[in-house]
Amino acid sequence: MTSRKRPAFGVLIYFVVAFGLSAYFTFAAVQGDYGLFRRAEIEAGEKALRAQLDALEVRVARMENLTKRLSDTYLDLDLLDQQARDVLGLLRSDEIVIR
Numbered sequence: 752m753t754s755r756k757r758p759a760f761g762v763l764i765y766f767v768v769a770f771g772l773s774a775y776f777t778f779a780a781v782q783g784d785y786g787l788f789r790r791a792e793i794e795a796g797e798k799a800l801r802a803q804l805d806a807l808e809v810r811v812a813r814m815e816n817l818t819k820r821l822s823d824t825y826l827d828l829d830l831l832d833q834q835a836r837d838v839l840g841l842l843r844s845d846e847i848v849i850r
Contacts, residue, residue: 781787820827821834835841842848 779786783789817830819825820830
């Protein structure tokens, strides 16, 4: 009697399934919603938002300074004069307007 070796389909199927699962999880780790590329996008967005926040904080600090300079407790006459000219269009009596 000759013994024939049967192909090991069980082992082949096991390796195909294992390879498929590992390929899927590798793809998900790189491209998925929580993958490496998404993390890089989030970090780049965070840097852009931090830069925008810094610019806004500078603008707020400037506005707070101007508000303080026009308050009742501390009045900057030069700033008051500039605002009256810009907003109200006021002039001194000795000035000449050229348009």
